[in-house]
Amino acid sequence: MGKKRKAAEADDDMPAFTSQANAPPEDPRETAKKEKKDKKKSSKKRDTEKSSKPRLPSNHDPETNSHAVDPIAPKPDFTTMNVHELKLKPENEKKEDKYARQKEPRKRKKEEKEKLEGHKAEVEGKEDVPPDTKKEEKKRKKEAAKLAKKEQPGLSKAEKKILAEERKDKKRKARKEAKRAEKLKAKAAANGETEVEEEETTTKVTITQVEEVREVTMGDAVERIEVVKDVVTVEPAVEDKMEVDSDGNSTSSSDSSDSDNEKEKKPAPKSAKSNGVTNGAANGKKSKKPVDSSSDSSNSSDSESEEATKAPKVDDSTAPTTASGTQSPVPVDSTVISSYMTTHAIKITDPKAPDTLSADLILNFSDLPAVDKSHLAPFSAYKTPTPIQAASWSYLLAGRDLIGVAETGSGKTMAFAYPAVQYLSKLPKSERNPKKTGAKVVIVSPTRELAMQIFEQVEKLTIAAGMKDAATCIYGGVPKDPQRDSLSKALVIVATPGRLNDFLEEGSAKISQAGYVVLDEADRMLDKGFEDAIKTILGATPATPKRQTLMFTATWPQSVRQLASTFMTKPIRIGINSPEDGDLRANTRITQTVEVLADGRMKESRLLNIINAHQRSSPTARNDRILVFALYKKEAARLEGFLRAKGIKVGGIHGDLNQTVRTTTLAEFKSGKTPVLVATDVAARGLDIPNVKLVINVTFPLTIEDYVHRIGRTGRAGEVGKAMTFFTDHDKAHSGGLINILKAAKQNVPEELMKFGTTVKKKEHASYGAFYRDTSDAKTATKIKFDE
Numbered sequence: 001m002g003k004k005r006k007a008a009e010a011d012d013d014m015p016a017f018t019s020q021a022n023a024p025p026e027d028p029r030e031t032a033k034k035e036k037k038d039k040k041k042s043s044k045k046r047d048t049e050k051s052s053k054p055r056l057p058s059n060h061d062p063e064t065n066s067h068a069v070d071p072i073a074p075k076p077d078f079t080t081m082n083v084h085e086l087k088l089k090p091e092n093e094k095k096e097d098k099y100a101r102q103k104e105p106r107k108r109k110k111e112e113k114e115k116l117e118g119h120k121a122e123v124e125g126k127e128d129v130p131p132d133t134k135k136e137e138k139k140r141k142k143e144a145a146k147l148a149k150k151e152q153p154g155l156s157k158a159e160k161k162i163l164a165e166e167r168k169d170k171k172r173k174a175r176k177e178a179k180r181a182e183k184l185k186a187k188a189a190a191n192g193e194t195e196v197e198e199e200e201t202t203t204k205v206t207i208t209q210v211e212e213v214r215e216v217t218m219g220d221a222v223e224r225i226e227v228v229k230d231v232v233t234v235e236p237a238v239e240d241k242m243e244v245d246s247d248g249n250s251t252s253s254s255d256s257s258d259s260d261n262e263k264e265k266k267p268a269p270k271s272a273k274s275n276g277v278t279n280g281a282a283n284g285k286k287s288k289k290p291v292d293s294s295s296d297s298s299n300s301s302d303s304e305s306e307e308a309t310k311a312p313k314v315d316d317s318t319a320p321t322t323a324s325g326t327q328s329p330v331p332v333d334s335t336v337i338s339s340y341m342t343t344h345a346i347k348i349t350d351p352k353a354p355d356t357l358s359a360d361l362i363l364n365f366s367d368l369p370a371v372d373k374s375h376l377a378p379f380s381a382y383k384t385p386t387p388i389q390a391a392s393w394s395y396l397l398a399g400r401d402l403i404g405v406a407e408t409g410s411g412k413t414m415a416f417a418y419p420a421v422q423y424l425s426k427l428p429k430s431e432r433n434p435k436k437t438g439a440k441v442v443i444v445s446p447t448r449e450l451a452m453q454i455f456e457q458v459e460k461l462t463i464a465a466g467m468k469d470a471a472t473c474i475y476g477g478v479p480k481d482p483q484r485d486s487l488s489k490a491l492v493i494v495a496t497p498g499r500l501n502d503f504l505e506e507g508s509a510k511i512s513q514a515g516y517v518v519l520d521e522a523d524r525m526l527d528k529g530f531e532d533a534i535k536t537i538l539g540a541t542p543a544t545p546k547r548q549t550l551m552f553t554a555t556w557p558q559s560v561r562q563l564a565s566t567f568m569t570k571p572i573r574i575g576i577n578s579p580e581d582g583d584l585r586a587n588t589r590i591t592q593t594v595e596v597l598a599d600g601r602m603k604e605s606r607l608l609n610i611i612n613a614h615q616r617s618s619p620t621a622r623n624d625r626i627l628v629f630a631l632y633k634k635e636a637a638r639l640e641g642f643l644r645a646k647g648i649k650v651g652g653i654h655g656d657l658n659q660t661v662r663t664t665t666l667a668e669f670k671s672g673k674t675p676v677l678v679a680t681d682v683a684a685r686g687l688d689i690p691n692v693k694l695v696i697n698v699t700f701p702l703t704i705e706d707y708v709h710r711i712g713r714t715g716r717a718g719e720v721g722k723a724m725t726f727f728t729d730h731d732k733a734h735s736g737g738l739i740n741i742l743k744a745a746k747q748n749v750p751e752e753l754m755k756f757g758t759t760v761k762k763k764e765h766a767s768y769g770a771f772y773r774d775t776s777d778a779k780t781a782t783k784i785k786f787d788e
């Protein structure tokens with residue numbers, strides 16, 4: 001019943017439900033592999049079939065004796081024959097012809113191999129080197145590598161030996177010096193001597209550094225032990241050149257130019273010592289250098305590095321390292337962080353650093369790492385980052401996969417869009433050519449209107465970053481041609497899944513190098529109906545960990561979590577006032593009222609009364625936006641007609657209307673021309689319409705998650721709002737879920753609603769099963785009889 005109802009109201013962009021119930025999820029990579037294998041097999045088979053039918057020279061005439069030798073016929077051209085033709089030995093063949101014929105297959109094979117190598121080199125962007133020079137090239141490279149390893153190119157053996165001796169000597173001296181300093185220190189402390197103070201002071205500096213590094217080098221990596229010695233004997237700055245990855249292995253900064261492993265090398269978040277516990281220091285680890293533009297540029301050989309170096313640089317000596325390894329110019333007090341996290345109920349779970357009790361947050365826009373501060377212009381209208389922005393930016397800028405769960409209207413769009421544009425800004429210029437590389441960022445949303453809205457926000461950021469026209473918006477219900485044209489110029493694609501899949505199928509959309517992929521309203525996107533489309537889209541992007549995958553939503557039911565994990569690599573989970581067990585939380589600034597109606601036929605008159613009462617409540621209230629939700633398209637159309645007939649200025653949005661009407665109606669609602677809008681669930685998720693003061697649910701949605709999203713169209717960006725919901729006998733399956741939401745948001749629970757029972761049937765995913773749980777104070781469900 002539920003599925004039928006949902007399919008009836010499915011958005012045009014939503015693929016039809018499939019009957020894959022209980023089928024295990026297919027890994028997109030596995031599928032691609034399988035397909036490749038099958039293709040290979042069949043082409044092999046075709047080749048064998050072809051080659052098993054010996055082709056004869058083109059002058060062969062099947063009507064006459066094909067093997068008879070024509071004395072005046074030209075000699076066969078062996079270079080154009082295939083292997084099987086060559087095996088057919090012509091009669092009266094001359095000796096030299098025979099040799100030529102026998103040699104030919106080998107010669108052709110060699111030529112083909114060379115050709116193939118050349119093509120491969122072309123594809124991989126390498127120079128096409130003839131095979132004989134290749135050997136030499138390889139040898140040369142080997143030697144060069146050997147020399148580079150020893151860091152002494154051009155030195156004779158004897159010179160190298162001397163240098164090695166010198167180095168050993170230096171190290172020995174350093175050890176001696178450290179010991180001596182320790183002795184002196186102990187002696188001075190025991191005797192109270194003052195004459196050694198000067199020496200002791202200088203030595204102390206060295207000792208402090210040694211100790212610091214020793215702490216860093218706890219563990220067994222030899223490389224790190226050498227750094228300790230180098231700090232003493234060479235120069236303290238060497239320490240700064242070292243990077244320690246999330247596993248505590250040190251890497252030299254020059255290693256970070258290996259772009260393939262770039263993501264892997266990005267550091268695990270380092271805590272700001274909130275609660276007295278740090279993940280990095282507790283393990284004797286040292287933070288990595290920032291992954292910002294300046295560090296990138298120092299290693300980049302690309303011309304882009306020049307641009308990147310222009311980015312404002314922070315002072316290394318004072319800037320604390322953020323969770324991402326980026327640096328924030330203002331040191332953030334750990335107690336400030338702790339109290340901020342408590343106040344906003346922020347929970348960060350990092351599978352790479354499970355012991356972390358805190359995280360670095362970006363509490364001010366001025367602390368936000370940017371390739372250039374001008375990129376921050378779109379934030380000028382805001383005072384401070386919202387909690388989801390503050391908590392997720394460091395991780396996202398460091399390249400981590402992330403699941404962000406935060407209430408409706410809490411600024412999740414900018415939370416994922418800003419790092420997306422920074423990701424683009426940091427790419428070398430050669431990788432910012434959409435004609436060659438295709439799109440680098442893909443953002444998928446469940447509805448057309450939401451896709452357009454996200455696009456508007458992204459565009460603000462790309463313009464500020466000097467990348468006008470870098471983004472495009474792809475959605476159904478409108479002509480394809482202009483969208484197809486825009487795809488060839490787009491580095492960012494914001495899309496609904498259906499239309500994007502169409503373009504992928506026809507080859508107009510290229511996302512094979514998209515390293516930053518976002519699923520907005522992620523639980524909806526992973527739900528049955530969109531699941532297959534999403535698998536196709538993600539399958540067309542680079543496999544993890546080369547792809548950074550982000551999922552954002554206000555509701556994160558257990559039913560989609562397992563599927564989500566198959567698309568991500570050790571994602572950070574950030575929940576803002578979001579319980580781990582998947583219990584739902586509605587925005588607490590919304591006053592929720594539930595009206596239990598004995599008869600569904602009362603809905604229309606009640607609706608009219610409520611709208612009239614609100615519009616007359618104050619002189620300005622007539623301008624307030626009121627959003628009315630219906631479940632069915634026909635129902636929405638009927639309610640719209642009813643309200644219009646009663647003199648209310650009203651518009652409507654649902655799947656039966658063409659996209660032009662939908663877009664115009666929404667624009668008129670936003671502008672206030674029609675302050676009342678009747679909509680189906682196409683308007684339930686993500687839409688950010690300022691001034692929506694009241695949401696009325698005439699018919700309860702199909703899922704309790706949709707309820708949270710629907711009412712979330714009000715009370716956005718820190719504002720307050722009101723939601724009114726009609727509840728009838730038909731909706732009793734949702735009573736438990738609704739009661740939980742009301743209680744969690746400290747709202748009044750009407751007695752009549754309690755009578756429907758408090759049992760919660762958790763959302764079920766067709767492939768991953770159901771999750772059931774009873775509410776803690778569940779009463780036995782009472783059957784209610786309504787008067788006829």
Ligand SMILES: Nc1ncnc2c1ncn2[C@@H]1O[C@H](COP(=O)(O)OP(=O)(O)OP(=O)(O)O)[C@@H](O)[C@H]1O
Pocket residue numbers: 382383384385386389406407408409410411412413414553554685686687688712716717
């Ligand atoms: N730092 C900020 N300070 C104030 N307002 C902000 C800030 N960031 C974003 N906003 C505004 O908050 C509003 C809601 O943002 P957004 O649409 O991204 O919310 P959301 O969390 O994605 O909501 P939903 O779950 O409904 O999709 C927008 O009008 C946006 O401009």
